[in-house]
Amino acid sequence: MDDTARDPVPQAVTAGEYVALLRDVRRCSGLTYREISRRASAAGHWLPPSTLATMLGRTTLPRERTVVALLAAFDTSAAEVERWVQLRRDLEARAGERDRQPSHPAGTAVELSTVGDPAPSAPSRRGVLGPSRRWLRLAVLAVLGVLTVGASGALRPGHTDAADGSPTDGCPAVLQQGMYGPCVLDLQERLVAGGLNVPVDGWFGTDTAGRVMAFQALDGLPVSGTVDGRVLDKLSDGTRVPAAWPEERIGTYLREVFPEDPVGAVQVARCLSGLDPYRVEVVADGARRWGLFQFDDTELSRLGVDRPTALDPGWNIRAARDVWSRTGGFDHWQCDSGR
Template identity: 65%
Template sequence: MIDAARDRVPQAATAGEFVVALRDVRRRSGLTYREISRRASAAGHWLPPSTLATMLGRNTLPRERTVVALLAACGTPAADIERWVGLRREIDARLSEPARWEDEQTPPASTSAEPDSTHRTPGDPHPVSRPARRRLRMGALALVGALTVGALLPRGEAATSASATACPLVLRQGMYGPCVLDLQERLAASGLRVPVDGWFGPDTTSRVIAFQAMVGLSVSGTVDQPVLDALSRDPVLPVMWPENRVSISLRETFAQDPAEAVRVARCLSGLDPLRVEVMTDGSRRWGLFQFSDMELSRRGVDSRTALDAGWNIAAARDVWSRTGDFGHWHCPPAP
């Protein structure tokens, strides 16, 4: 439930801190990206889920209208929205000050010859002044710092860094930072429950594989531009069965031994129909009863089908009916 009273204007001094505060508003609202988009539209704003994901995934100052749309959708009072907008304008003004100051401090071009104030190379008709060279060097150093700071920061600081770091071309398990956080928020907005903590761990890998399978992409567990493009298109994915529905279906299907059916499925997948486990040899196991790649091939089904809870339970029932027990799965009872 939205607690608008808590969405007070933060003490943000930089664009990055401002965006972090907006992320916090979104998280505390409890709304998905789709829900925020629908609420914003109802309030007369335009805020597609992809635009929202992009805005919250960067550390640059967002547009004023998108800030207003997000806050309005999350139930922030009008008076507080005005103060948010005022803060954004203050930050924007501060960001513009260095450029103006530099322009004012740059001396006018001299008409007298000053051999040591410029650098001229043979054949170069455009000499570069010392102040210009200094600005170029500072800009290059700032760019290098922005590209490397995400890798150098400790885990707890990487996700909230105010520097606008460029995301790698491929995201994979073991990475950490704002780019992974953006990915996780996009997955969550698509209906795939995943920890939104900025760490690309096994849970995120599982969800990436499930997403790739369901939208027909190559199943790799890594995230490249085609995956991000698919997420930006706001794909319509099958509704994930909640745990109580899974439990009821298991008990009905395995009426002869309902408690054991639930226990085994919980042991294998945590009753998560979209759970995908990657084995040490690179093979994968799919869904509630963790059917292997080889088992899917033998049954003539694809990975998308394997993630369908109804199919997975029916296939497990078929195995159980032939063996008479759950010995096919290695899931010993808890001591």
């Protein structure tokens, strides 16, 4: 077998594909960002978790020294590191050649993506593609992110390299609802790894915002629904929320607590939260509602409990029972249709 066939480094034709390959290397390692940082430091390289998160969350070529530091953390051989570095240099050279090409005259069609990139498509809300197709999705996100950068700022530069203070192209300092792109995709993957299921589609919608608020509440962070470096660092630490009750256990407990109307209890809880104990929603007036029976902030304050307590399914069901006992039914909750 020749050297090319033995080459363990997959090929890429765009910067986005190159970063996607690095993301796959990190994912296959099973290591958190902080663990990678410590291993890189032990190998004589400087790679803080925030820099690593920025590098893997963007679609532009990372710095050569950062790539080397990441690979060193995995005890990559010198020959393999050289192949990764050479691939990066080749991509950088191609990008330089494209930049030097004359601009297209008016009226000439211009390709939005480089060779090998897929055409842009609308955001998908159906979850994760297979590992072999991840480069394709990230390339799509890169194109869409460029097209929507003016509106959302999802791909604008926002981080600073703490080592030398120089700016790096990458994710914004704060991720928030309405953004779309690889930076949000990375956030969603971290939320899932932390025990909060959410569609991994690169879109920061209401589902992602709710999961962010649940994570912030359970970890004792300010509940803003936006994501800054502090939240990312917590997620990078491998922090996991307590395991959520499965739907079967929730149904069983509801029937035990509401023996007079077990079917009604399950139906109301399903309508309000989809039987999701970590569901958090923001309603039109800005109030937030928590857990299975969606108690809002005002109710929690009156009951003297905090938000993590509200996300505990046992407490939430028992509190709903108290309301049911006082009011004589489920009229306290308004829900037009099941989820």
